[in-house]
Amino acid sequence: MISLSEAESVWDFLPLFAVMVLMPLLVVVSPAMALDQLNVYRVQQFDLHNSRYGSRQSVMNLESISVHQIKESFAKKCVIFKLNELLDQMETFQTIIDETLVAGILIILPKTMKSLNEQQLDKFLTLERFLVSREIQIPIYVTQESKQLLALYEMQSTNIVKDSEEDRQQSNLMKLYDSVMTNGYQLVVSGPQTLPLKDFLVTNVQAKLIGAGSEEQMPTIALVAHYDAFSIAPSLSFGSDSNGSGVVALLEMLRLFSKLYSNPKTQPKVNLLFVLTGAGKFNYLGTKNWIEEQLDGSDTTLLTESLFSICLDSLVNRDDTNGLYMHVSKPPKDGTPAAQLFEDLKQIASNSFTNPFNVSMIHKKINLAEETLAWEHERFSIRRLPAFTLSALNSHRSLRRKSLTDVFDDKQLDPLYSNINLISEVIAHQMYKGFDTNLFDSDLRLSKTFVKSLLYQLTRQSRSQQLLLSTRKASQVDVSPVVRSLEQIMRRFCNDVQLIHIKVDNKDNELVFYEPTQAVLNIYNVKPAIFDLIVSVVIAIYLLAFFVVLTNFHHLSSLTKKIVNSNGYHSKI
Numbered sequence: 001m002i003s004l005s006e007a008e009s010v011w012d013f014l015p016l017f018a019v020m021v022l023m024p025l026l027v028v029v030s031p032a033m034a035l036d037q038l039n040v041y042r043v044q045q046f047d048l049h050n051s052r053y054g055s056r057q058s059v060m061n062l063e064s065i066s067v068h069q070i071k072e073s074f075a076k077k078c079v080i081f082k083l084n085e086l087l088d089q090m091e092t093f094q095t096i097i098d099e100t101l102v103a104g105i106l107i108i109l110p111k112t113m114k115s116l117n118e119q120q121l122d123k124f125l126t127l128e129r130f131l132v133s134r135e136i137q138i139p140i141y142v143t144q145e146s147k148q149l150l151a152l153y154e155m156q157s158t159n160i161v162k163d164s165e166e167d168r169q170q171s172n173l174m175k176l177y178d179s180v181m182t183n184g185y186q187l188v189v190s191g192p193q194t195l196p197l198k199d200f201l202v203t204n205v206q207a208k209l210i211g212a213g214s215e216e217q218m219p220t221i222a223l224v225a226h227y228d229a230f231s232i233a234p235s236l237s238f239g240s241d242s243n244g245s246g247v248v249a250l251l252e253m254l255r256l257f258s259k260l261y262s263n264p265k266t267q268p269k270v271n272l273l274f275v276l277t278g279a280g281k282f283n284y285l286g287t288k289n290w291i292e293e294q295l296d297g298s299d300t301t302l303l304t305e306s307l308f309s310i311c312l313d314s315l316v317n318r319d320d321t322n323g324l325y326m327h328v329s330k331p332p333k334d335g336t337p338a339a340q341l342f343e344d345l346k347q348i349a350s351n352s353f354t355n356p357f358n359v360s361m362i363h364k365k366i367n368l369a370e371e372t373l374a375w376e377h378e379r380f381s382i383r384r385l386p387a388f389t390l391s392a393l394n395s396h397r398s399l400r401r402k403s404l405t406d407v408f409d410d411k412q413l414d415p416l417y418s419n420i421n422l423i424s425e426v427i428a429h430q431m432y433k434g435f436d437t438n439l440f441d442s443d444l445r446l447s448k449t450f451v452k453s454l455l456y457q458l459t460r461q462s463r464s465q466q467l468l469l470s471t472r473k474a475s476q477v478d479v480s481p482v483v484r485s486l487e488q489i490m491r492r493f494c495n496d497v498q499l500i501h502i503k504v505d506n507k508d509n510e511l512v513f514y515e516p517t518q519a520v521l522n523i524y525n526v527k528p529a530i531f532d533l534i535v536s537v538v539i540a541i542y543l544l545a546f547f548v549v550l551t552n553f554h555h556l557s558s559l560t561k562k563i564v565n566s567n568g569y570h571s572k573i
Contacts (some may be wrong), residue, residue, distance in 0.1 A: 036148040040106070040141040040521040041233040044132045045194060047512035048282055051371065054132055057139040058516060060104045060189040066156045067092065070101050078104035078187045080153055087123040097136060106187065107142045108149060113405045125399035128232040139189065141521065142233050152185055152523065186524040197513045201470040201501040202278040203483050204286050207254060208496040209261040209272040220302040221427065222273040222309040224287065225250045226280020226376060227463065227486060231404035234464035234517040240408045240455065242401040243280060246312035248455045249420045250274055251489055252446060256424055258493035259444060268431035271302050276486055278502070279465050281402065282511050283372045287379045289502040295383060307337040307430065309387035311376040314401060315419045316412040317392035323358030324349070324419055327389040329366050329381035337430060338386050344429045349422060352438070362394060390423060408459040413452055421446050466513045470501055477501055
């Protein structure tokens with residue numbers, strides 16, 4: 001007969017039994033199998049002038065649901081959207097954000113944005129502006145579609161349709177059983193929470209062509225373009241038109257005019273400044289600091305004697321109409337160099353193009369009450385320097401200027417060639433007074449190969465300012481590869497090239513960036529949380545029953561002996 005002491009020794013073995021048998025059993029019946037691992041890109045997060053924008057969270061460990069399950073879900077989860085379906089449910093999406101109905105969002109982008117029609121494209125541009133113009137307290141990621149991700153999405157959608165059709169026919173018990181036994185999908189983005197970047201530098205690149213004569217006594221023309229791009233996600237900001245076209249135009253004009261300046265016979269009596277500025281998408285911070293350094297520095301500056309500064313921005317119009325717009329903060333007075341340039345612009349355009357080509361001046365006053373300036377030239381106008389922006393866009397409010405849909409397209413090249421050639425001719429007419437023929441139609445002509453290859457290479461990687469920052473290490477400055485490449489291209493055509501580093505002070509929150517900008521998403525096939533709860537209850541009941549049996553084993557033994565004896569059997573236990 002097993003004594004109570006023996007039973008108690010068995011009880012001492014129970015914890016080891018639970019760990020060795022029951023816990024592995026729990027793991028087996030509640031699997032968490034990794035289905036897929038993919039790169040995801042976080043929505044913008046930055047602070048500008050003490051205002052906070054974008055998604056403020058990055059870590060995510062949530063069960064995925066469809067948008068149709070949001071009202072039925074008691075726990076906050078991660079909702080997955082396919083982009084084309086999201087665009088048809090914009091009001092629902094905005095409600096989800098405004099009321100924080102979920103704890104995370106994953107947006108599946110198509111492999112190419114060219115698959116969107118014009119109506120969908122307009123909605124997507126509105127979506128981008130919505131997400132980056134406010135502070136959002138949940139993690140939001142975008143990713144490009146994959147077979148595994150689409151299969152997961154379709155499986156969830158199919159289950160929802162099936163449930164809705166069978167909902168009326170199922171009993172409450174069957175519904176409970178399905179909610180417990182149906183597998184779910186866990187979306188996990190691990191790593192540290194978002195952290196602000198510290199001690200970073202924004203870098204400008206400046207090249208200078210000196211005219212024939214004394215440098216300080218000659219007038220100056222400045223060509224300026226910001227090199228960074230912007231979109232819903234920093235890692236997907238390629239900015240082919242805005243402002244890849246402006247950068248390429250500036251570099252091609254540097255190549256053209258360097259040949260004129262290298263020959264004493266054609267060297268004009270005008271200085272030319274070429275400046276690529278950083279943080280253009282963040283209120284033209286690089287331009288602001290460059291101007292301040294030029295005007296407030298102790299050294300003699302060419303900018304104080306400038307005829308005008310030309311800012312180049314978005315030189316390709318994706319619409320069917322062709323044209324070039326001169327944006328000004330104040331219309332130039334008759335007889336001034338800027339007014340003469342506009343007249344030359346109209347005259348040369350009418351002589352050069354057989355198809356209708358619109359050249360217009362658009363006057364917009366600077367509104368300092370707005371969070372950001374409209375165009376780059378306004379930084380010059382604030383300091384009372386003559387400046388204007390040349391662009392193929394007639395409004396600074398065009399949503400295409402800050403979109404991940406702004407990618408390289410061969411259709412951009414012909415209008416870009418035309419506008420570069422037109423602007424080059426206009427500048428040449430300012431430098432060579434009385435020059436009537438087209439200077440760049442002769443042996444000195446625009447290189448379409450150079451422009452195309454440069455724009456293609458420039459748009460192969462993201463140019464979001466967060467990814468182009470420079471850092472100071474001891475006495476050295478570590479410059480991003482993109483900025484370094486721009487510097488090297490400038491040095492091919494000009495000896496006087498320099499990098500100008502701007503330290504951004506985070507203390508006044510003028511501009512704050514955060515990391516990470518992208519992450520790895522793991523998708524797991526898991527049982528719902530209620531399944532684990534029920535399994536835990538069952539195990540607890542099992543252990544309790546096991547304890548009761550052990551502690552009362554002598555009663556059970558006596559009862560068994562009585563039953564055996566009453567039936568006439570004699571056995572020894």
